[in-house]
Amino acid sequence: QQQVKQSPQSLIVQKGGISIINCAYENTAFDYFPWYQQFPGKGPALLIAIRPDVSEKKEGRFTISFNKSAKQFSLHIMDSQPGDSATYFCAGSGGVSGTYKYIFGTGTRLKVLA
Template sequence: QQQVKQSPQSLIVQKGGIPIINCAYENTAFDYFPWYQQFPGKGPALLIAIRPDVSEKKEGRFTISFNKSAKQFSLHIMDSQPGDSATYFCAASGVTGGGNKLTFGTGTQLKVEL
């Protein structure tokens, strides 16, 4: 129940395309859903995050769509660029007695080709 399922495992798009990465969760106690971007040899960096009281959040070229009833959320990257080539992780957390640990998805390797 703690898992976050992410798909696809890898994705290749052309420059300017709109890659979409999907995640699903089971634990209804999750109430914070961030997306992290990771370049090779670097730590994950927060890209954008959403709470379940909204269905969509947009920051620059990045948009999260959230479907609370389906327990699914997705990342869309508009006008993708070669510099967006990275691994993207969805994650989820909820207020627990501990420290709001993040449960990560399995990651999507995105390659944006010229």
């Protein structure tokens, strides 16, 4: 009930291409879905987040698509750049407990080739 499944585990994309990372959640009480970007030796940094009342959110080259009925959401990175090479984590949060705990996906290691 608490899992967030993330795929693929790793991804190689050519510069200028589109990177797509998918996540699926089980807990229907989740009401907040952030994406984090983590570079080696650094802490995760918030990239973009969405709530289930919208189906898409775009910030620059980064877009979240959200499908509430399928309990799935995805991150699209348009015009991928070598500087986007990092590990990306999706997460789900919310529910009755109100503890604001995040359940993280397993991560996707993205490499963008120059």
